[in-house]
Amino acid sequence: MSMYCYQCQETARNLGCTMRGVCGKPDTLANKMDLLIYALRGLSWVSRKLIAEGYYYPADSLFIMQSLFKTITNANWSEEDITTSITNALSLRNKRREELIAKCKAKGTDCCKECPEAVTFEVNPEQYDEFATKVGVLRTKNEDVRSLRETITYGLKGISAYADHAAMLNYQDDDVNKFMMEALASTIDDNLNADQLVAMVLKTGEYAVKTMALLDKANTESYGHPEPTKVNLGVGTNPGILVSGHDLKDFEELLIQTEGKGVDIYTHSEMLPANYYPAFKKFKHLKGNYGSSWWHQLEDFENFNGAILMTTNCIVPLRKENTYLNRMFTTGMTGYPGARHIPDREDGKTKDFSELIAVAQKCPAPKEIETGFITGGFAHNTVMSVAGKVVDLIKQGKIKRFVVMAGCDGRMPSRKYFTEIAQGLPKDNIILTAGCAKYRYIKLDLGDIEGIPRVLDAGQCNDSYSLAVIALKLKEAFGLEDVNQLPLSFDIAWYEQKAVAVLLALLYLGFKNLRIGPTLPGFLSPNVAKVIIDTFGLQKTDEVLTDLEAIASGK
Numbered sequence: 095m096s097m098y099c100y101q102c103q104e105t106a107r108n109l110g111c112t113m114r115g116v117c118g119k120p121d122t123l124a125n126k127m128d129l130l131i132y133a134l135r136g137l138s139w140v141s142r143k144l145i146a147e148g149y150y151y152p153a154d155s156l157f158i159m160q161s162l163f164k165t166i167t168n169a170n171w172s173e174e175d176i177t178t179s180i181t182n183a184l185s186l187r188n189k190r191r192e193e194l195i196a197k198c199k200a201k202g203t204d205c206c207k208e209c210p211e212a213v214t215f216e217v218n219p220e221q222y223d224e225f226a227t228k229v230g231v232l233r234t235k236n237e238d239v240r241s242l243r244e245t246i247t248y249g250l251k252g253i254s255a256y257a258d259h260a261a262m263l264n265y266q267d268d269d270v271n272k273f274m275m276e277a278l279a280s281t282i283d284d285n286l287n288a289d290q291l292v293a294m295v296l297k298t299g300e301y302a303v304k305t306m307a308l309l310d311k312a313n314t315e316s317y318g319h320p321e322p323t324k325v326n327l328g329v330g331t332n333p334g335i336l337v338s339g340h341d342l343k344d345f346e347e348l349l350i351q352t353e354g355k356g357v358d359i360y361t362h363s364e365m366l367p368a369n370y371y372p373a374f375k376k377f378k379h380l381k382g383n384y385g386s387s388w389w390h391q392l393e394d395f396e397n398f399n400g401a402i403l404m405t406t407n408c409i410v411p412l413r414k415e416n417t418y419l420n421r422m423f424t425t426g427m428t429g430y431p432g433a434r435h436i437p438d439r440e441d442g443k444t445k446d447f448s449e450l451i452a453v454a455q456k457c458p459a460p461k462e463i464e465t466g467f468i469t470g471g472f473a474h475n476t477v478m479s480v481a482g483k484v485v486d487l488i489k490q491g492k493i494k495r496f497v498v499m500a501g502c503d504g505r506m507p508s509r510k511y512f513t514e515i516a517q518g519l520p521k522d523n524i525i526l527t528a529g530c531a532k533y534r535y536i537k538l539d540l541g542d543i544e545g546i547p548r549v550l551d552a553g554q555c556n557d558s559y560s561l562a563v564i565a566l567k568l569k570e571a572f573g574l575e576d577v578n579q580l581p582l583s584f585d586i587a588w589y590e591q592k593a594v595a596v597l598l599a600l601l602y603l604g605f606k607n608l609r610i611g612p613t614l615p616g617f618l619s620p621n622v623a624k625v626i627i628d629t630f631g632l633q634k635t636d637e638v639l640t641d642l643e644a645i646a647s648g649k
Contacts (some may be wrong), residue, residue, distance in 0.1 A: 097121035098231050100616040101248050102167040102536035103504055110617040117167055118411035122223060125583075127165040129222055133183035133249065137211035138278035140190045140468055140633040143205050145261065145272055146195055154269030155262055157186065158278070159254035163427040166251050168254045168388070168408035169301045172429030179487045182224060187213070207477035210282040214411035228563040241502045242291035243281040245594070248617065249298040250277055252595025253407065255340070256305045257558050258427070265312035298426075299602030302595040310473075313342060318372035319475040322555055324467040325369040326382030326539075329357050333451065336384055336460075338391065339405030340363040340554055342371070347444045348403065349377045356452045360384040362394060365405070367553035372473035377538030383468060384460060387503035387530040392416060397461045401454035403436075404428045407590070409446050421457065423450045437556045452534040455632035468536055472500050474563040475548065484546070485571050488581065493543055494522040495581045496565075497645060500558045500596070501531040501610075502589030508612045509534065512587055516540065516549070520646065524548050526564065531587040558596045562603055577604060583645045584608040585635065588615070601630050607649065611635025 100110035104117060111215060114120055141154055157384065161179050164170040174260050185614045191213060198205035206213065217225045257270055280286055280294050314320075335357055337345055345368050349359060358381045358488035366383045368374055385394030388408035395402050400626070402422045411429050412419055425436040425445065425575055439445050440544040465631065477484070487493040498518060499512060516535035525548060532551055552560040569577045600608060607630075614623060614634045626632045635641060 096227075097124040099124050101244070101251075101591060103502075103613060103615070104371055104506070105616045108247070108613050109475070119171070119499075120326070122618060123171065123173050123176065123307075124171055125226035125230065125503040126180065126222060126507045130161060130176055130180045130183060131165060132229040132589055133187060133342065134161055134213050135189065135278050136210070137283045138186040138275040139210060139213050139282060140187060140194055142279045143194050143400075144190060145195075145275065147194070147205075149193070149197070150268070150272065151190075152268065153269060154186065154190070155274060156258075156266075157182070158274060159257050159261075159271075162251050162254040163258050163406075164230070164429075165489040166407050166592070167254060168410065169406060169427055170183065171411065172408060172431060173430040175217050177222060181219060184217075185451070195644050198290050203325055208251075210284070210611050212282045219379065237619045238288055238380045239291065239323055240242075241617055241622040242288065244617045245290070245295050245598075245622070246277055246281055246298050246368070248591040248594040249295070249302060249598045250274055251591035252593070253298070253302050253305045256302075256309045256595070259343075259556070260309040260312040262341065263316050264314040265308055267304065267308050270301055270305050270308065271380075272295070277301075286595075293382075293591040295598065296602055299598030299600075302568060302599035303559070303562075303602060306556050306587045308600065309556050310559055311372070311625075314475070316382065317342060317346070320367065320370035320473040321372060322469065322476060323370045323375075324469050325361075326467060327384075328382065328465045329384065329462045330381050331459050332356055332358045332379075332398035332455050333457045334358045334360050334384075334398065334460045335454045336360045336383070336395065336400060336401060337368075337403045337405065338388070339363050339403075339407070339426075339428070340364050340556070341405035342368060342452065344403070344405045344425060344445065345374070348447050348450075349374060349380060351444075351447045352379060352451055355455065357400075357451060360398075360460070362391070363388045363533075364554050364616070367470060367557065369553070370473075370553060376396055385463065387504045387533040389503065396420070397463050398462040399460050400457040401450050403431075403450060403484055404430070419637065421453050423453075425602075440539035440605065468551075469547055470536070472550035473557055474567070477560075478501040478544070478567055481542075481567065481571060485568070487543060487546070492522060493524055495583060495645070496526055496566075498526045498561055498582065498586065499531060499535075500552075501532045501563060501587035502553070502588065502593050503553065504589045504612075506612055509587065511612060511635060511638055512585070513538075515585055515641060515645075517640045518638060521548070524550060526550050526552065526561045528557040528561060529587075529593070530553040532589075555592050555596060556559060559599070562600065562605075566603070578606050581648065583648065585641065586610045587612070601626070601632075605647040607631035607633070609633050609635055609641065609644075
């Protein structure tokens, strides 16, 4: 065993990747990410102590969230970048530790007495590889404690991604920032028992809700509320730039810098919902969406011909036959060996996309791979504007059930299940979706119910918050005491750690009987899984016909 990673749905045999990640991550990169997280745990422990003493550094929390973001599945493949992050994390941890020691000494106390190893260990860069193998997931021997600690950690990774997007739009919440330090520090606190860790798991769900609400506010106040939009799937005749990922600030700045440059902009995968925002519709060179979900990018990027910008995960390792590395750029927390990286913004300035634009201008136009339209933009503001009609259709029996099919797409052939579920649902069912799982069915003609499309796309994975808001508002409209009394079912696809944050958020909000797949998370130990199943009714997806029958009966 040269590594151990089980943070994503693809993990080998649903137990853990031990030689190389199914995602393609080599053991050396996986281990360095473990070391980075270990250093961040130590920094968070010290930061929590400093906060208790009345000293809080917002910049530290931003560093922690961005460093965690780099370790999300398929976000950053650069060992050099992760190595630099480890060095910076240790330097900041040592600085804060010395500050804490000095402040406590002045009060005649010892704040660092019996502190965890993550706070005190010292290691040189040339020792990173060896030391990293000792501080990964398996350092926690008790399987149930390990499971709870990692569930918290993976939820925090998702929160970190969403909080970073909000921070780029100058929206931050000190309570969220402080909680991240508290929760990450709890994962090295040997004094916490299983019940206390379970409580922290649910608290992680609470702060996932707060973070997604913050990002929703940041996005809508910056760019307007998403509107129902028909997004073109065809191509133009100009050279193009294909933007993948989730970061709307990057997208805005690129649109501005490419205006009048003879280059068209296309969205890919999770960037599709950018087309729904009013602020972006004024840009005539925003042509539409190209391709499908993240794992199709090897073909999509090859066919596109133009420049490619990865603003966040998911990056798929290139194969020998792929030729687009010289026109692929990364930015933000992403990185890939051989791809050019666009640096972060300097204070008061925008990112400089001039090199990317220059590459795009020399490229041929994209190869057309499909035509038609995708319709989306049904976030909570839009849906609640027609809530009266929705309620009436429910009362008339014309809408019998809402089925939340949000989440992530993935490579497993078994994921055709979600296409077959969408096709098999009765015509009086409406699908609520968000995230790239939508690509399994959003291009199908599933019709409408008196003008309301049967597939309502709220947007990116973080816009699962919109779906929760819609459900809670409908509960109020019907005067129900419990949201689980609604004609509402969950059939969620998951892949990586942002989906974990969404899942914990839904559990915190009180939603029960969630069905997720194609597997339950491998990081849930049997005992921890039993607690969640018994408490919340969490269940794994089953055969299509079995689940269609269960959904129809509200199970």
